[in-house]
Amino acid sequence: xxxxxxxxxxxxxxxxxxxxxxxxxxxxxxxxxxxxxxxxxxxxxxxxxxxxxxxxxxxxxxxxxxxxxxxxxxxxxxxxxxxxxxxxxxxxxxxxxxxxxxxxxxxxxxxxxxxxxxxxxxxxxxxxxxxxxxxxxxxxxxxxxxxxxxxxxxxxxxxxxxxxxxxxxxxxxxxxxxxxxxxxxxxxxxxxxxxxxxxxxxxxxxxxxxxxxxxxxxxxxxxxxxxxxxxxxxxxxxxxxxxxxxxxxxxxxxxxxxxxxxxxxxxxxxxxxxxxxxxxxxxxxxxxxxxxxxxxxxxxxxxxxxxxxxxxxxxxxxxxxxxxxxxxxxxxxxxxxxxxxxxxxxxxxxxxxxxxxxxxxxxxxxxxxxxxxxxxxxxxxxxxxxxxxxxxxxxxxxxxxxxxxxxxxxxxxxxxxxxxxxxxxxxxxxxxxxxxxxxxxxxxxxxxxxxxxxxxxxxxxxxxxxxxxxxxxxxxxxxxxxxxxxxxxxxxxxxxxxxxxxxxxxxxxxxxxxxxxxxxxxxxxxxxxxxxxxxxxxxxxxxxxxxxxxxxxxxxxxxxxxxxxxxxxxxxxxxxxxxxxxxxxxxxxxxxxxxxxxxxxxxxxxxxxxxxxxxxxxxxxxxxxxxxxxxxxxxxx
Numbered sequence: 001x002x003x004x005x006x007x008x009x010x011x012x013x014x015x016x017x018x019x020x021x022x023x024x025x026x027x028x029x030x031x032x033x034x035x036x037x038x039x040x041x042x043x044x045x046x047x048x049x050x051x052x053x054x055x056x057x058x059x060x061x062x063x064x065x066x067x068x069x070x071x072x073x074x075x076x077x078x079x080x081x082x083x084x085x086x087x088x089x090x091x092x093x094x095x096x097x098x099x100x101x102x103x104x105x106x107x108x109x110x111x112x113x114x115x116x117x118x119x120x121x122x123x124x125x126x127x128x129x130x131x132x133x134x135x136x137x138x139x140x141x142x143x144x145x146x147x148x149x150x151x152x153x154x155x156x157x158x159x160x161x162x163x164x165x166x167x168x169x170x171x172x173x174x175x176x177x178x179x180x181x182x183x184x185x186x187x188x189x190x191x192x193x194x195x196x197x198x199x200x201x202x203x204x205x206x207x208x209x210x211x212x213x214x215x216x217x218x219x220x221x222x223x224x225x226x227x228x229x230x231x232x233x234x235x236x237x238x239x240x241x242x243x244x245x246x247x248x249x250x251x252x253x254x255x256x257x258x259x260x261x262x263x264x265x266x267x268x269x270x271x272x273x274x275x276x277x278x279x280x281x282x283x284x285x286x287x288x289x290x291x292x293x294x295x296x297x298x299x300x301x302x303x304x305x306x307x308x309x310x311x312x313x314x315x316x317x318x319x320x321x322x323x324x325x326x327x328x329x330x331x332x333x334x335x336x337x338x339x340x341x342x343x344x345x346x347x348x349x350x351x352x353x354x355x356x357x358x359x360x361x362x363x364x365x366x367x368x369x370x371x372x373x374x375x376x377x378x379x380x381x382x383x384x385x386x387x388x389x390x391x392x393x394x395x396x397x398x399x400x401x402x403x404x405x406x407x408x409x410x411x412x413x414x415x416x417x418x419x420x421x422x423x424x425x426x427x428x429x430x431x432x433x434x435x436x437x438x439x440x441x442x443x444x445x446x447x448x449x450x451x452x453x454x455x456x457x458x459x460x461x462x463x464x465x466x467x468x469x470x471x472x473x474x475x476x477x478x479x480x481x482x483x484x485x486x487x488x489x490x491x492x493x494x495x496x497x498x499x500x501x502x503x504x505x506x507x508x509x510x511x512x513x514x515x516x517x518x519x520x521x522x523x524x525x526x527x528x529x530x531x532x533x534x535x536x537x538x539x540x541x542x543x544x545x546x547x548x549x550x551x552x553x554x555x556x557x558x559x560x561x562x563x564x565x566x567x568x569x570x571x572x573x574x575x576x577x578x579x580x581x582x583x584x585x586x587x588x589x590x591x592x593x594x595x596x597x598x599x600x601x602x603x604x605x606x607x608x609x610x611x612x613x614x615x616x617x618x619x620x621x622x623x624x625x626x627x628x629x630x631x632x633x634x635x636x637x
Contacts, residue, residue: 078247080245082244083171092149098157104161112192119192126245129157133152160246210239215236325434367389372478375500378507388434418457420457436448458602466530569597
């Protein structure tokens, strides 16, 4: 609640979860700076099909600056805030999150423990705040969107973002709609619990407890719990008047604050390399968002292309690969003066680097989906393939179908050969492939990539050894997807959108697969086989109902039922065995069929024995070339 006479908070809006338009600028938040040193020490428009592309405006809020040679000349001022005052300042936009902060990591359990500590009177840690002006603008904080005015002296959270964000959201009616912040207090036990719509009247949501007027209305509407009124007001007082200590730094030198933030967080959860990169190459902005530039690129693709969420490390490596082939280089110096000159894109700003990398990565994703039958990130056999593709599309448009054909040829050869093409790790393999990309010549690039994959290393996956988290099994799943699996209920061909909805942000295709044969009933010695699984993403039937439907067929689509079974690689022989519940014969028959499908899928994409040149002009006969037609009967007689 707010004290009588206090300025009412500005109107809050719950952040929409709807996808962001690719033309809409991304308001991107960052992470940290100096910690990269410890991290590095540890790890020595529209296209022809009407698709919307990311724009350079994505990253206009991303700045530059890397010099850390600065010191704090004014001692921080110690201040103490009550939770009520601190939260009010957040709601009014006077407390902001600087862009070099890491994304919000806390979940509901972290939030619950924070309020549990407050109710027990435990200290909840000091804040480090940075006093400096703040422009007007939309401030996003957790699930809240705040239309904030300009302040001559705002407080920017250098350390304590997780706590401040959690307090402001969990105590707000708008923020508490988010599952991470929806908490209540059980007045019987005084425990902090998850909010539930069907909870007893004695379980009161935190936003109700926080506002006195709302709390009074609660007890007026629930007279049966009137005995708990004193308990409720006592809990509310403990929350509102809980004290939070803070050190407030007055300085205009952002480098100092980055350095302080890094030194504090060196002893907390270690940042990922992607978070470090975002922090090193960013700046504060008027419009704060809940994620860094790397995460924002991944989310943009997930929202716009039904490809799922690419992990931050892969996105970072794609950003690096676009600018140079060595993706293991030190990220701390990525935009210093020397690297700006030696980059594949000399003089490029940080903003442009992020935006153009997003465009190249999006092109690579579309190529996988449209040309290679890899519909989702969960079905991509190896992540380093996407990194290399990003570098290729960063330098070459590949508008020629022949160029795309050769690149697809390389993709499936490289996927089948695996990372063993280069001794060591997948990182080394990615770097080796990236060095084959000639920024000036697509023909040289494609030839070099294909020559880098020895044909003797190509392998057909064994479908009898099926593990959804294994690269070879993902290849099998892509082959199954290419068959165009159809719904068992209405016979429609399952769309990529349905697959994406089923997989979500999963890193394996398991969520799109349904087992139709009990484990252990296949041929002796086989622990699992692809023959047990059907690709039925988004299916609403229970496994038992699917088994029953397969056994008798769907009467509503009787005329196309054979085609439905064929789309799932189920032959009449296998279908007969399934109907008879002869699981061993079914899996044996279908396993052979799937093995054939996978073999044909790969061999048609490897295209062994064919010319690898981009230009086939030398193999064509010119229209006006003189030919000796003596003895040749044009009519074929």
